[in-house]
Amino acid sequence: MADRDSAFGPDAAAPSRRASDDAAPGDGRAHDRDADRARTLLPDRDPTVERDRVRSFIAERVGAAGAEGVVVNMSGGLDSTVTAALAVEALGADRVYGLILPCNKIGAPHARDAEALAEALGIEHDTVHLQPLFAQFGAVAPDRFDLHDEPVRSGNAVARLRMAVAYLAANATGSLVCGTANRSELLLGYLTKHGDGAADMFPLGHLYKTDVRALAAELDVPEFVVEKAPSAGFLPGQRDADDLGAPYEVIDPVLHLGADRGLDPEAVVERIAAADAAVDADRELVAELLGRHRATAHKRLPPPTPDAAIE
Numbered sequence: 001m002a003d004r005d006s007a008f009g010p011d012a013a014a015p016s017r018r019a020s021d022d023a024a025p026g027d028g029r030a031h032d033r034d035a036d037r038a039r040t041l042l043p044d045r046d047p048t049v050e051r052d053r054v055r056s057f058i059a060e061r062v063g064a065a066g067a068e069g070v071v072v073n074m075s076g077g078l079d080s081t082v083t084a085a086l087a088v089e090a091l092g093a094d095r096v097y098g099l100i101l102p103c104n105k106i107g108a109p110h111a112r113d114a115e116a117l118a119e120a121l122g123i124e125h126d127t128v129h130l131q132p133l134f135a136q137f138g139a140v141a142p143d144r145f146d147l148h149d150e151p152v153r154s155g156n157a158v159a160r161l162r163m164a165v166a167y168l169a170a171n172a173t174g175s176l177v178c179g180t181a182n183r184s185e186l187l188l189g190y191l192t193k194h195g196d197g198a199a200d201m202f203p204l205g206h207l208y209k210t211d212v213r214a215l216a217a218e219l220d221v222p223e224f225v226v227e228k229a230p231s232a233g234f235l236p237g238q239r240d241a242d243d244l245g246a247p248y249e250v251i252d253p254v255l256h257l258g259a260d261r262g263l264d265p266e267a268v269v270e271r272i273a274a275a276d277a278a279v280d281a282d283r284e285l286v287a288e289l290l291g292r293h294r295a296t297a298h299k300r301l302p303p304p305t306p307d308a309a310i311e
Contacts (some may be wrong), residue, residue: 006220007085007093008120041253041275045211047218051086054203054215058090061201062176069095070178071169073162073196074125076100076113080180081225082216083203087178088121098125099169101162103134117225130161137161159195176200184209184248187255188289189296190240197299208256209248245288250281258290265290 062070069091072084087096098118102111111127118125137157138147147154166177179199181191186205191197204212209230216226230240230248241247246254253275257268265286272281 007088008117008220008222041272041279042208042210042256045207045214047211047214050207050211050215051089051218054086055090058087058178058201058203062091062095065176065200067176068174069097069176071097071099071166071173071175072178073166073180074098074100074114074118075107075180076110076117076225077228077230078216078221078225079182079204079209079212080114081117081221082212082219083178083180084117084121084123085219085221086203088123093122094124095175096121096123097169097173097175098123099162099166100125100127101130101165102127103130103158103161113225117222120222128165130158130165133161134158156192156195159192163195163198170200178203179205181205182207182209182212184252184255186300187259188244188251188292189299190244191299193299208252210252244292245285246281250279250285251289253279254281254286254289255293258286259293 058070070087072080072087074080074084084096084098098114098121100111100114100118102108115125115127134154134157138154141147145153147157163177169175170177177199179196179202181196181199181202182204183206185191186202204215207215213226244251253272254268257263257271258265263271265283268286268290269281269283272279
């Protein structure tokens with residue numbers, strides 16, 4: 001198993017790019033302040049303990065499966081970077097393979113980031129541009145299911161193509177697909193069923209997004225990754241906060257209190273207001289987030305079957 005030093009080399013830096021490609025300078029510090037406030041409403045998780053816990057989890061799952069290693073789809077974002085780094089610490093760089101799968105111009109700068117991060121981690125990796133595959137997929141799909149100007153439909157299709165490539169790599173190398181979703185995304189169903197929602201394990205699946213940020217600091221993840229505004233990357237300017245109605249520093253306490261602890265929206269609002277007036281969560285937002293949680297339960301469950309008949 002790797003030692004306790006950061007998996008990132010001292011020269012891990014962002015590729016050159018236009019300043020407009022990512023979040024504005026200073027966003028990372030604001031995220032840190034907001035995350036500190038949010039964590040007062042969340043379970044107290046020690047990043048050092050979680051680092052060891054996730055490392056052990058990855059090693060145990062790979063060992064139990066008799067697998068050679070893991071495949072990680074790397075987007076250049078926080079979750080996939082933290083996942084890949086922990087996999088390297090758990091297994092060694094020679095047992096981690098990174099896939100970088102851009103599908104449009106929006107993803108190009110993030111693909112360059114992912115390539116730089118994979119290099120810093122010392123893992124084998126390949127970049128596969130999915131646009132030709134996606135175009136052919138759209139060309140053969142029935143006309144009634146046109147993907148043109150349908151961002152949700154096309155985004156889900158791309159996510160499933162990415163997972164198909166990941167499982168191709170896993171099958172070819174005797175590896176497991178190491179998913180990158182965190183608890184916030186899982187509880188909200190903010191992922192594609194059978195796309196990024198499909199994996200052999202989710203090492204970060206018990207951690208809220210704000211917990212992942214704390215873990216990134218423990219791992220010395222490069223600042224340019226931490227400063228990025230979370231985004232699915234399907235449309236120009238798309239941000240998770242816009243899609244979900246709030247930043248994760250607000251979302252995470254709502255999910256913990258409402259989804260994990262079962263409080264109703266009024267109680268959630270009261271608890272948050274009593275604990276931290278700086279976390280702005282009104283009843284409408286809370287109800288909407290918890291409604292999304294309930295509506296996406298099917299993404300967190302295996303496909304249902306009829307009850308077995310009792311002979």
